[in-house]
Amino acid sequence: MELELTLSPPNQRRQPTKKSGHGGNTVTKSPLLSWSQEEDDEPNKTFFTGDYQQDLDGEGQGLNGWPPLHSWRRRLIEGEWFNERVDEEEGDNMNEVNNIYNESLFVKVKMDGVGIARKIDLNAFHSYQMLTTTLLHMFDKYVEIDEDGASYTLMYQHKDGHWLLPGDLPWEMFIGTVQRIRVARN
Amino acid sequence: MCPFPDEVLERVLSLIDSHKDRSSVSLVCKDWYNAERWSRRHVFIGNCYSVSPEIVAARFPRIRSVTLKGKPRFSDFNLVPEDWGADVHPWLSVFATAYPFLEELRLKRMAISDESLEFLATNFQGFKSLSLLSCDGFSTDGLKAIATHCKNLTEFDIQENGIDDLGGHWLSCFPETLTSLQVLNFASLNSEVSFEALEKLISRSKSLRVLKVNRNISLDQLQKLLLHAPQLIELGTGTFMQELVSDPIKDLKNTFGNCKKLVTLSGLWDATPLYLPVIYPACVNLTFLNLSYATLRSGELANLLSHCKNLRRLWLLDTVGDKGLEAVGSSCPLLEELRVFPADPFDQEIFLGVTESGFVSVSHGCPKLRYVLYFCRQMTNAAVATIARNCPDFTHFRLCIMNPGQPDYLTKQPMDEAFGSIVKTCTKLQRLAVSGLLTDRTFEYIGKYSKNLETLSIAFAGSSDLGMEYVMGGCPKLRKLEIRDCPFGNAALLSGLTKYESMRSLWMSACNVTMNGCEVLAKERPRLNVEVMKDEDGDGSQAHKVYVYRTVAGPRRDAPPFVITL
Numbered sequence: 001m002e003l004e005l006t007l008s009p010p011n012q013r014r015q016p017t018k019k020s021g022h023g024g025n026t027v028t029k030s031p032l033l034s035w036s037q038e039e040d041d042e043p044n045k046t047f048f049t050g051d052y053q054q055d056l057d058g059e060g061q062g063l064n065g066w067p068p069l070h071s072w073r074r075r076l077i078e079g080e081w082f083n084e085r086v087d088e089e090e091g092d093n094m095n096e097v098n099n100i101y102n103e104s105l106f107v108k109v110k111m112d113g114v115g116i117a118r119k120i121d122l123n124a125f126h127s128y129q130m131l132t133t134t135l136l137h138m139f140d141k142y143v144e145i146d147e148d149g150a151s152y153t154l155m156y157q158h159k160d161g162h163w164l165l166p167g168d169l170p171w172e173m174f175i176g177t178v179q180r181i182r183v184a185r186n
Numbered sequence: 187m188c189p190f191p192d193e194v195l196e197r198v199l200s201l202i203d204s205h206k207d208r209s210s211v212s213l214v215c216k217d218w219y220n221a222e223r224w225s226r227r228h229v230f231i232g233n234c235y236s237v238s239p240e241i242v243a244a245r246f247p248r249i250r251s252v253t254l255k256g257k258p259r260f261s262d263f264n265l266v267p268e269d270w271g272a273d274v275h276p277w278l279s280v281f282a283t284a285y286p287f288l289e290e291l292r293l294k295r296m297a298i299s300d301e302s303l304e305f306l307a308t309n310f311q312g313f314k315s316l317s318l319l320s321c322d323g324f325s326t327d328g329l330k331a332i333a334t335h336c337k338n339l340t341e342f343d344i345q346e347n348g349i350d351d352l353g354g355h356w357l358s359c360f361p362e363t364l365t366s367l368q369v370l371n372f373a374s375l376n377s378e379v380s381f382e383a384l385e386k387l388i389s390r391s392k393s394l395r396v397l398k399v400n401r402n403i404s405l406d407q408l409q410k411l412l413l414h415a416p417q418l419i420e421l422g423t424g425t426f427m428q429e430l431v432s433d434p435i436k437d438l439k440n441t442f443g444n445c446k447k448l449v450t451l452s453g454l455w456d457a458t459p460l461y462l463p464v465i466y467p468a469c470v471n472l473t474f475l476n477l478s479y480a481t482l483r484s485g486e487l488a489n490l491l492s493h494c495k496n497l498r499r500l501w502l503l504d505t506v507g508d509k510g511l512e513a514v515g516s517s518c519p520l521l522e523e524l525r526v527f528p529a530d531p532f533d534q535e536i537f538l539g540v541t542e543s544g545f546v547s548v549s550h551g552c553p554k555l556r557y558v559l560y561f562c563r564q565m566t567n568a569a570v571a572t573i574a575r576n577c578p579d580f581t582h583f584r585l586c587i588m589n590p591g592q593p594d595y596l597t598k599q600p601m602d603e604a605f606g607s608i609v610k611t612c613t614k615l616q617r618l619a620v621s622g623l624l625t626d627r628t629f630e631y632i633g634k635y636s637k638n639l640e641t642l643s644i645a646f647a648g649s650s651d652l653g654m655e656y657v658m659g660g661c662p663k664l665r666k667l668e669i670r671d672c673p674f675g676n677a678a679l680l681s682g683l684t685k686y687e688s689m690r691s692l693w694m695s696a697c698n699v700t701m702n703g704c705e706v707l708a709k710e711r712p713r714l715n716v717e718v719m720k721d722e723d724g725d726g727s728q729a730h731k732v733y734v735y736r737t738v739a740g741p742r743r744d745a746p747p748f749v750i751t752l
Contacts, residue, residue, distance in 0.1 A: 066645070068619075069528070070263070071348070072320075072347075073527065076479070077530065
């Protein structure tokens, strides 16, 4: 974390010259001093477009009606069709999951050899076994997986950046530190 | 005076199909105008508010087929509020009296209620062909009415609509006596239909040439359907993944091999390397392959395409990556159209998708390319210049760099030269969609070089009013201009004063246009409808969304409260 002293705060938008509220972007006012929180692997992308700066949230939906995909196709993407949410396979609506943290904890899961990554809500699971079983089931329509998943190894990225094998930490501590998950081929 | 008897003239003119040619014919002289209007069977209305149903019915007494388009195209991206309009019912009411023998209705971006569908089904005895694309406002109950009452139905084509799917019972409403079906497309309906009813329907529809089922139809079920309909020309499959049953692959392969007339294939939901090979026997004849619902990777695609030498049109998901596009370039030399859709446009860290490199590979191997829609996350001016050189015959060039205002990622320059090279090289260009960081220079190029451009889409681009002024000052054939989030203001809007009447429409949203500017335009050009959609926030002086179109019908009488006609 760095403290940056500037007149124009980093990672904050200037007022665009057009009217506010265009395209669904939110414009935020900001103090002169701010913490610059650069996460190593998730930099905010700032594009200088001449008239205004735009921060694009790499995770969120961002602008209204952009990119210009037919709403029908967009529903396919946001629904279960290309990027399934595990909670739907679990049969639970993610808003109804009752958990001790009472919030969603989505992490990305990438399997070797599969182009599409997935997102799962770790708060929907209660054990490593449940996680492993579900992950294998989630990906088995893309690659052949033997019953016990013997040819694959689960790895996770700790919040300090290192990749580790799960199992050392109790489950509750694990979900507090995991940033993303990889299912690696042996 | 015309030397031909009317009947002869009408007979000759009845052979002319193109509505543009017919428009020209009608301008020759009064006799030709009359002969043309009596012989016209199909009318195409590109903007439902440009004319009224009464005017159409008065001019053309013998119409059998109508194509009607409603909302501005940006409504596909949810930029047009619900209840904006384009209700089909006023048209149906007039047609029920004027064209009781209407046979075909093709609707795009119209608002349709179940009551309207029921009205259609019960007021037109000989009705045969219904096609609904990007429409909304109806449910499967409305489809039930069509299936139940239209005894001579040949076409039932339901695509990508905002439909309330209450279940698949509509399919069971087709009577046992219906044997005339030629086109059945319900790929975009989610609910399960009765397979028994479907199988019976297919087996008695001997003229069926197009069948597109939804994802609920399994491979086993598809197999059975194809055995009943080997004569199909276009097929949309259901899911292409299921539990292994006793050796279905050989049977499926044979079945596909028996479909000798198949030229179009789509669907292929959930397709994996396991079942994809069953289509190989049919691939050599395919001219259009739509893989945009299948998350294929490069290797699977390469294997598949090696069988598809005759492909003219290919739609893909960007999961195939640049490597997959290399395979396109090396396997499909006859390719004319390529569309690459993003599988996950909102998550750019996990999956890069396709880049400039993939596009360049395709351009090397497919010099006949004329239609491209390409979603990507990075592009360079140099790559586009290469692509233009390799494929000078582009008629439709739609490039979407998904991060707004993104420059050439190598040189950090604006993407002006990229689109400059396209418009300079591709003289046949009819449709262009631009993206990336663009200054007014891009539009200077477009205005100067695009002599055949008819449709232009601009988003998050330009530096000043000049940009739009360049376009309005050039582009002699411009018909449709749609702009969002650009710094174009009143001067830009008014620079098109003399042009808008020769265009179908102009859309401007989130630009710098004010109510004053729109009022000036409306006053100067009374034959245009200048409509402003109010924004809830913001003061009343900014014109948040502006839609301008030529019309002979005067201001809309059905405008909702948030649409102000000036």
